[in-house]
Amino acid sequence: MFNTLFSRMLATYLSVMLAILLLLGIIVAGMFQNQYISEQESELRREAEEVTLTIVNKYLDDDKRPVATEELVTTARKYDALLQLVFVDPAYGNVCMYDKASTKWIPVADTYLSDEASEIIEGANTRIENNVFRGWIDIPTMSIACPISTGEGTVVGAMFFHTDMSRTNDSIRKVYLDVLLSACVSVILAFLAVSYITGRMTKPITDMNNIVRRFSKGEFSARVKIASKDEVGQLGQSFNVMADELDTLEHSRRSFVANVSHELRSPLTSMRGFLEAMQDGTIPPEEYGKYLGVVIDETKRMTAMVNDLLDLARIESGQTVLKLEAFDINELIIRTLLTFEARINAANIDVNMDFDAEHTTVEADSDQIAQVVRNLIDNAIKFSPAGGTLSLKTETGKRNVRVSVKDEGVGIAAEDLPYVFDRFYKAEKAHTPSGSSTGIGLSIVKRIVEQHGETITVESPPGNGTCFTFTLKLCEQQAKPRPYAAQRR
Structure with missing residues (x-):
């Protein structure tokens, strides 16, 4: 059920919000109930004092008793209450007053709380109780019981003033219903708001998931739409950057595969043609040596190409371990240059060597730097x-x-310079003549230099050649350099 981020976030937010609303509702309703009950009790106490004064000043006086009785009945009618008087003097007896037009007090009109009256008279204290007639009537009541004391402090009886709490309870119940209704409306609004907000928060992630699926099918042009600058938006931006790199890498890979296929197919086709021509007699035996030399040259070129691919794969996979040692970089350059002597002479190229010192000792892997x-x-x-x-x-x-x-x-053209060292870059764009290489030599060079923790750069002013420059760590025992320059043909 909650197997998606959206559903989990929605459920979490709604649960927290519902709990908060429920807690607030209970607190508000409870505060209202306590406040309402407290006001009822305060009013009941004030009325009980008034009733007690009426009893002491008028009811106990035989001449004023009828007037007092009328006032007490009016008070009982006003509050829809039941007034019970229990006197110590049997001459006054027990008195019950209520609105005769109402029948709800009839079942308990003659039910005097004798034990409670005795406690009130003996203890001379006032107390408030709820539902003292539970079991006799189904009316919720609030009752105040207080002693009837004269001005001299003599307790002459106990007074019970019972009020009907039905209206009060109905009001409290209505408050709870209002709170519940408000909570329900709030939950609905919260659901809509949280759904919208959660949807906006998770949409980039959902889009990324869908795009990843499209990537798995080879569609590398899809991108995430960024609608915010928060963490999710930053994740979307990073995802788009990754997508751009993947798209570029996939384009380069396809281009590389096409180039390598062409580089392999051309010599294989040529070699096959020569061999078939020798087999069917098209090439006479006296010319076998010439065409076998061509076949051998092509196999050497393909071997070099495969070796370059293996070197690049080994370097990128981290399988190559540096064997750092101190050696003379000037000597290494001269030794390497000598291996190209035949090609240099054939092309009538002048060589200019400009060394700061006759000997320059560096700390690096000599075999890999020789390859660079x-x-x-x-x-x-x-x-x-x-x-x-x-x-x-x-x-x-x-x-x-x-x-x-x-x-x-x-x-090199200015637009091609940033991609010179890219792996799988087209041969004709990697400072390599078309058809002479696969264009991965410079990628190998860059990765070897970076593996040493150094840098390599390229400069190519229009029409003024190209200069590659890389750095190597100078050995600590390197002596003070002495100028050394040489030029050879």
Whole structure:
């Protein structure tokens, strides 16, 4: 029944509100009842004093008794009450007065409370009791019992003044009904208000749940509508940011799959064509060596591509453990550069090396940093025009070393710069010539550098080549740098 957040919140809010309304209703009704009863008791006490004075001043006087009797009957009629007088002197006897037009007091008119009268006379105290005639009549009553004392303090009897509380109880009951009705109306209004508010609070969460389901079906364009700036609204904003990233990632993934499929299909198709041509005799035996060389080159390129994919997957999954050691970054750059000597000479590229010191010792994983330098140099050679210049530079700071690799190629468009290091970014947009790579080399570079806790940046002024710069932690025993520059062809 309460399997949704909306129903649980609604039930909780309504329960709390209903409890508060019920408590307030009971308190208000109780206060009204106590106030009403207190006023009734006060009025009853005042009237009892008046009746006692009438009895002492007039009723006990034989000459004034008829007048006193008429006044007492009038008082009883006024309050629709029953007045009973119990005297100590048998000459006065027991007297009962009430409105003869009313029949409700007849069953108890001659029922004198002898024991109570004796207690009142002996104790000379006043008390108020409720429903003293329970069992004789079905009328709720409030009775005041007080001694009849003369001016000298002599108690001559007891007076009982019984009033009908039916009207009072009806008024109190009406108050309870009004409170109950108000509570019911309040609950209905509260239900509508809480339903509306709870619905607005939970709607973004419900929308997010529905959007997640759409995401599971491959619909990445859905977004949550933000209608507030509270925690739920902030959650919706964060969800939309995540959705944007997922959408971008999914787009990149599809683009990457398409590119990789193309990169794999093209050489496989070419290799298959050459092999089938050799098989059916289209290619003569004397040319086998030429075409087998092409097949071998294609397999090497595909192997390099698969290795890059495995490296990226291993780095992103956190399986790569850094083996930090102190080594000379300048020496590593020179050793790596030598592996590209044949390509550099073939492209007639000049190499310019500008090192702050002959030896610059850094603390890092030398194998991974060698992969970073190798990828950046390989990328720069691809984009350097024939007769261009490849620049390698190291700058020593207080705590780190800045390593720069710069080419004189056409550069990267400004709109593509923010995405250069994105994984699965299209090869032609990742500073990689179309058809020569999968465009994940720079992603590997960025993740290796970040794994070391360092940064890498790219600058590409229009028509002025591209420069990649990354930082490495300077080893503590690094000596004071001495300028060192070299240029080779």
